[in-house]
Amino acid sequence: DVKVTQSSRYLVKRTGEKxxxxxxxxxxxxxxxxxxxxxxxxxxxxYFSYDVxxxxxxxxxxxxxxxxxxxxxxxxxxxxxxxxxTSMYLCASTLGGVSNQPQHFGDGTRLSIL
Amino acid sequence: LAKTTQPISMDSYEGQxxxxxxxxxxxxxxxxxxxxxxxxxxxxxxxxxxxxxKVTNEVASLxxxxxxxxxxxxxxxxxxxxxxxxxxxxxxxxxxxxxPLVFGKGTRLSVIA
Numbered sequence: 001d002v003k004v005t006q007s008s009r010y011l012v013k014r015t016g017e018k019x020x021x022x023x024x025x026x027x028x029x030x031x032x033x034x035x036x037x038x039x040x041x042x043x044x045x046x047y048f049s050y051d052v053x054x055x056x057x058x059x060x061x062x063x064x065x066x067x068x069x070x071x072x073x074x075x076x077x078x079x080x081x082x083x084x085x086t087s088m089y090l091c092a093s094t095l096g097g098v099s100n101q102p103q104h105f106g107d108g109t110r111l112s113i114l
Numbered sequence: 115l116a117k118t119t120q121p122i123s124m125d126s127y128e129g130q131x132x133x134x135x136x137x138x139x140x141x142x143x144x145x146x147x148x149x150x151x152x153x154x155x156x157x158x159x160x161x162x163x164x165x166x167x168k169v170t171n172e173v174a175s176l177x178x179x180x181x182x183x184x185x186x187x188x189x190x191x192x193x194x195x196x197x198x199x200x201x202x203x204x205x206x207x208x209x210x211x212x213x214p215l216v217f218g219k220g221t222r223l224s225v226i227a
Contacts, residue, residue: 004157035217040219041219042201042218042219042220043158043217044217045216045217090157091157092158102148102150102160103158103215104160105157105158107155107157108155108156110155
């Protein structure tokens with residue numbers, strides 16, 4: 001079974017801090033994604049990556065960056081955290097190529113910026 | 115990207131069959147239809163996927179009419195543990211050049227005892 005592990009379930013940080021959210025998958029998946037989920041807004045895509053060192057902007061990349069130095073790890077970085085980045089963050093991965101494989105999600109990191 | 119429309123919420127009693135319909139009028143020829151389920155404080159979980167006609171697995175059935183402009187997720191004899199948000203997504207497999215599928219706001223299913 002595919003396992004997507006997010007480093008923290010709950011995280012509290014202060015405004016202006018640099019915040020790292022880590023995600024690791026164990027199935028050699030090419031594609032990885034970061035979403036945020038807010039009440040009434042559903043899941044919104046922040047960044048995604050097709051392969052190591054590749055990244056693409058999603059729908060709401062402002063205020064975020066990502067890093068994919070190894071295939072199994074995809075990090076989301078909040079360069080200078082702000083209160084409007086308080087949210088649930090979800091990481092997902094999927095097999096690449098032309099196969100129509102579903103996304104596998106982690107259980108999320110609930111981030112609070114004070 | 116094909117836009118999807120689904121009801122915001124539904125209520126059902128335990129033991130009933132629940133059908134959630136998703137409209138996707140501008141679905142493209144090669145698009146697949148995929149449904150996810152999300153419980154509180156968890157990430158979404160894949161339920162079922164189809165291209166046309168009917169697909170069934172141990173969890174649900176997916177009905178897709180010939181014109182593919184809508185699809186219906188059918189959950190047989192729901193229980194309280196089926197209370198969750200259900201998302202319908204339409205699009206192509208992800209690889210370089212394709213845009214990732216878009217999660218809408220989903221349908222919040224509440225199962226009542």
